[in-house]
Amino acid sequence: MINACIEAFVELQGWLLAHLLQPVLLATGMGSYLEMAFDGIEFFLCGVLQITAAFLLLRPLEALRPIEVWPDRKAVRVDVLYSFLDRLGIVPLLVFALLAPLFGSLESWLRFNDIIPPQLEDLFPALEARPLLSFLVYLCILDFTEYWRHRLSHTFRWWWALHAIHHSQRQMTLWTDSRNHLLDDLVGGAWFAIVALLVGVPPGHFVGLLIVVKTIENLSHVNARLSFGRFGELLLVSPRYHRWHHAIDLPAGRQYRFGCNFAILLPIWDQLFGTQYRGQTMPPCGLRPGPLPESAAQSGFWRQQWEGLCALAVSFFPANGHGKERQRE
Amino acid sequence: MIACLVHSLRRLAGWLLIVPLLCPAIAAHAGLAIALNSADGTISLIDTETYQVTGKVAVCKEPHHLMPTPDDKSLIVACAASNQLVFFDPNTGQEQKRIRNISDPYQLGFSPNRKWFVATSLRLDRVDLYDPVDFRLVARLPAPKTPSHMAFDNDSQFVFVTLQDSNEIMAISLGTQTIAWVIPVAATPAGIVMAPDNRHLLVACMGAGVVEVIEWRTRKSVMKIATGTAAHNLQPKGDGRHYYVSNRTIDGSISLLDTQTMTVVEKYEVPGGPDDMIVRADGKELWATARFARKVQVLDLVTKKIKQSITVGSSPHGVFFTNHAGLR
Numbered sequence: 001m002i003n004a005c006i007e008a009f010v011e012l013q014g015w016l017l018a019h020l021l022q023p024v025l026l027a028t029g030m031g032s033y034l035e036m037a038f039d040g041i042e043f044f045l046c047g048v049l050q051i052t053a054a055f056l057l058l059r060p061l062e063a064l065r066p067i068e069v070w071p072d073r074k075a076v077r078v079d080v081l082y083s084f085l086d087r088l089g090i091v092p093l094l095v096f097a098l099l100a101p102l103f104g105s106l107e108s109w110l111r112f113n114d115i116i117p118p119q120l121e122d123l124f125p126a127l128e129a130r131p132l133l134s135f136l137v138y139l140c141i142l143d144f145t146e147y148w149r150h151r152l153s154h155t156f157r158w159w160w161a162l163h164a165i166h167h168s169q170r171q172m173t174l175w176t177d178s179r180n181h182l183l184d185d186l187v188g189g190a191w192f193a194i195v196a197l198l199v200g201v202p203p204g205h206f207v208g209l210l211i212v213v214k215t216i217e218n219l220s221h222v223n224a225r226l227s228f229g230r231f232g233e234l235l236l237v238s239p240r241y242h243r244w245h246h247a248i249d250l251p252a253g254r255q256y257r258f259g260c261n262f263a264i265l266l267p268i269w270d271q272l273f274g275t276q277y278r279g280q281t282m283p284p285c286g287l288r289p290g291p292l293p294e295s296a297a298q299s300g301f302w303r304q305q306w307e308g309l310c311a312l313a314v315s316f317f318p319a320n321g322h323g324k325e326r327q328r329e
Numbered sequence: 330m331i332a333c334l335v336h337s338l339r340r341l342a343g344w345l346l347i348v349p350l351l352c353p354a355i356a357a358h359a360g361l362a363i364a365l366n367s368a369d370g371t372i373s374l375i376d377t378e379t380y381q382v383t384g385k386v387a388v389c390k391e392p393h394h395l396m397p398t399p400d401d402k403s404l405i406v407a408c409a410a411s412n413q414l415v416f417f418d419p420n421t422g423q424e425q426k427r428i429r430n431i432s433d434p435y436q437l438g439f440s441p442n443r444k445w446f447v448a449t450s451l452r453l454d455r456v457d458l459y460d461p462v463d464f465r466l467v468a469r470l471p472a473p474k475t476p477s478h479m480a481f482d483n484d485s486q487f488v489f490v491t492l493q494d495s496n497e498i499m500a501i502s503l504g505t506q507t508i509a510w511v512i513p514v515a516a517t518p519a520g521i522v523m524a525p526d527n528r529h530l531l532v533a534c535m536g537a538g539v540v541e542v543i544e545w546r547t548r549k550s551v552m553k554i555a556t557g558t559a560a561h562n563l564q565p566k567g568d569g570r571h572y573y574v575s576n577r578t579i580d581g582s583i584s585l586l587d588t589q590t591m592t593v594v595e596k597y598e599v600p601g602g603p604d605d606m607i608v609r610a611d612g613k614e615l616w617a618t619a620r621f622a623r624k625v626q627v628l629d630l631v632t633k634k635i636k637q638s639i640t641v642g643s644s645p646h647g648v649f650f651t652n653h654a655g656l657r
Contacts, residue, residue: 003640006623014601014621018579026559029496029516029536034559034577034602035644038621039368108453111432112469116412121389122429128411131370131387202390203410204370204643 009045016041040089046207047087054218058174061224067243067282068223070171075298079175082301086178086185087214094182095189103193119200135205140266142195142209147262147269149191154258159187161291161311165304168296170286172246177217181308216265221246225282233278234271237263240282247283291315361422362650364618364625365392365406366642372406373625373641374422377609377650380627380637384422389413394605395647396437397656399461404649407434407448414464419651428464432457436478441657442485445503449476449490456490456499458506468506472499478520478562482545483527489545491518491532498532498543512548515541520562523657524588525569531588533560533574540574540586556584556593564606564615567654575603579621583628597633599626605647608654618645 021037024030085091110117120137121127127134153163162184169176180188195201201209220242227233227240244251245261260277263269270276286297291311296304360377366385370392374384389408396405397419404419412432416425432455434448439461446461449472456476458468475493482489487509490499496516500509516536524531529551530543538560539553557576564573566585571594574584581603585595601619603626608615614636615628623643629636 010621010623014579017621022559022578026536026538034535035620038644104452108455111450111453111455112471116430116432119390119411121411125427128389129387200390200410202370204368204390 013038013041013045016045040093043089043092043207046211047089050211050214051083051087054174054215058218058222058224061226062173062222065225066223067225068171068284073171073173075169075171076173076175078299078301078304079169079173079179082178082180083175086180091178091182091185092189095186098186099189099193103197107197117197117200121200131204134202135208138199138201138205139209139212141199142192142201142213143263143265144269145191145195146213146264147273149188150264151258151262151273151275153184153187154262157315158312159184160258161315162187162308164287164291164311165296165308167246167285167287168292168304169246170248170284170297172221172223172243172285174218174222176221176246177214182305183308183312213264230278234267237261237265237267240279241267243282243285244277244279246285247279248286248288249283251277251279360650360652361420362616362625362648363395363404363417363419363422364639364641364645365395365647366644367391367393367646368644369642371642372417372422373639373645375625375639375641377652380639382639382641385642386422386424388415388424393646394436395649396439397649397651399439399443401651405437406647407437409433409435409450409452419649431459431464435476438479438481438488440481440485440488440503441483444485445488447479447488449479451475451477451493456488456501458488458501458503470501470506470508477518480521480523480530482523487545489521489523489530491521493517493519493535496534496536498530500545510548512543514543514550515539515553520560520574522563522565522572526588529588531563531572531586533563535559535561535577538576542591552591554586554591554593556586557582557596560584561603562605564608565655565657567608567610567612573606573608573615575599575606575617577602577604577620581619583615583617595633597628599628599635601626601638604645607648607650607656609650610652610654612654616648616650618648620644620646 017038025033153159162181165181166179169179220237220239222239228238233241241261250256251260255274260275261270262275292307296307362375362377364373370390371385371387373382376383390410392406392408394407403416403425406415414428414431418425433450433453435451436449438447446459448457454473456470456472460467474495477491477493480489487500492499497511497513499511502509514532515534518532518534520533522531530545532541534541538558539555540560541553542551544551556574559577560574561577562575570589572586574586576582581599583597583599583603584593587594599617601622601624603617604620606615606617613630615630617626619626625639625641626635627637
């Protein structure tokens, strides 16, 4: 059964390559990119299946145990668009196309100067023969670096101006995860590329790592009354845990001045670095007017991108009244 | 859902759970073939008599190409993303040693006089020349763009490298370790071999679907032989005259090229993106990795049909067995 599924998947992947991309690549002298195209199709198909699975599993949960019931879901539509652009590989492809030459040149320059960036396996050769362990170690490392990327995106004024798009949604659902400004995605991509350069993420783990992270992120944004209990929330970010990260009103305390619960998968990072808040309720989500106008909660895709750019421009002038910290009303 | 998780995490779950169980079971085989699963980071061990996969071992990040040492005692696997060369016993599949800090090795080659070990860096646009005794780096040359395969002349004066994305061939003088010349060829050159006459280079050009024949001393293109869409790699038949050319498309094929008449004399259907090949010493079988099908295809050269499709790992690339018909 499992083998049949894999065979069918590879068959479809091959069919799409043969009939859609291969003719174009060969005709345009880009035959070198066939393998990359093949991998890209895998990414696309996994995205299709991942979105389908998230919808089939999490949408009923939202219908059965909603935290909030809204008169309509118009504001959610743009998040669905963001999700498709992200999961089906369009935004990642753009980010890759922009960053790959830059980081390729950087790495090439390093090698010419006899600098080979270190790899985790050079320090711990045992990982080479233990892919499962290797996968888990890389998952933890990436989650750790993502914690800091996320935290810094709330800390630096310019970055927060972009990341605020993600937080502007008041109707948070399973689709909200991918709601990001394109520049925020680009910075996130550069962050990942630097991490990959420093520790050497195995290409074979890449899709698997992405699937795990994206699935948990879908779950953590879900509009469903769901927690993993006091013990479970020490191990994995739950919808309730992450909802506090999206709360309109942050918890009191200086440690939460930029926000709380920044962890993506593992709450331990919040615990270690003092940003954990174990709220037991399900607070309302969204932003007070600040870096973004109130309309951002309802804006369409392009308007949000524009509003993010405006907020970014304003962020470079601190005297204009927009504080560095998230405003508590 | 099941398909997604299984497939997406196949490099994680599928093999990983069985790898530790299989590792101790790797034993000497009467006939062992080794296939590199470049996306999985594993090698598949295949019994050449039963065509059964007898083991799968995690090796490194992106093992693409392989090359036996001149004494045939080791098989070197180039681990591009791990910056390593991993040495295996080609008869048992047992790992022998690793050499680290070999920057991004993709395609490998020993010069015929055994004085040079050459590695191309496809991703980082570079060709490295090493001392084959201690694998000490001697020279590092820029090679934009996308240096892929290589060939040597019989006197080991030059190594010729295809530059896939700039549609060129580069000749590097091994005597001076400098770039001697660069000439244009047809679109997306990949595989390259020296013809038996030591006069012509045969260059498989994917974008044009041809093997371009270059008279390398005069740097002239002599002819272009249409072999099939996405002509990718060449492998000698072992008779000093014919070469197999893999045409790497999903519905792919392998052409048999006669280097005396410079014509395609036969063509076989080999689906799945045939890439690297190797021919059995008795000339009865050709094994080819099917890049886009997770298979090694065994072509029966008597019946001209696929005899076996062996399921291996993701994006299989290099393949090798000791009982081969020759590599040059």
